[in-house]
Amino acid sequence: MITNEDQLKALMVAGLGGDASAHSALLGALVPLLHSFYRRRMRGAEEDIEDLVQETLIAIHTRRASYDRDRPFTAWFYGVARHQLADHFRRRKVHVPLEDVETILAAEGFEDATSARMDVDRLLDTLSPKQARAIRDTHVDGKSIAEAAEAAGIGESDVKVSVHRGLKSLAGRIRGSRA
Known part of the structure; x- marks a missing residue:
């Protein structure tokens, strides 16, 4: 197999x-x-x-x-x-x-988790610090919107907007455009 x-x-x-x-x-x-x-x-x-x-x-x-x-x-x-x-x-x-x-790859027995983590970090580094932190907190670290907002000292809607705009920007970069 x-x-x-x-x-x-x-x-x-x-x-x-x-x-x-x-x-x-x-x-x-x-x-x-x-x-x-x-x-x-x-x-x-x-x-x-x-x-x-x-x-x-x-x-x-x-x-x-x-x-x-x-x-x-x-x-x-x-x-x-x-x-x-x-x-x-x-x-x-x-x-x-x-x-x-990283968790998915490690669970499946593949050793490219470090490479995948570096790719995620590299992509997030292309965003504003506020967007990168919001995405890291909510999608990588698993914090709730409320927890991410409290940790960053901003409102929950600000976290949601930062995540949305950051993911939209990343999707554009991945597709090759600079949206």
Whole structure:
């Protein structure tokens, strides 16, 4: 079974290059990883796991062009899986806090957590200190809006606006624009 970063990334890159058998092998190798990922997060909801696995494989297939070959594949892959899980919970109106990338990668046995953490820090350093702190506090450190506002000495709506504007700016940078 293929489970390490180098092998998965090689299959992804080959698939992006037009190798259909590599793409098929990649999707097949991701199935047990996805089952494990979702099983740990959805105890008691076994009927939803298979649907999530299939939805995630479709998302990986349809969004594969967004993968940056210079970045770790597993960070991208687990990001897609995490977003699928968040969408699943959102559809069912269940509130769950975002996990930070380092925890996901470490739990899955990949050692690129430090690299992912450095990427997050590098991205946050491109924002104003206020936006970076608001995002770090709420999305990385898991503080509530109220806790982040109190720690920064600003209002809750200011934290919300800073997070929103900061994430919008980061999304633009990641897409290559300077929004």
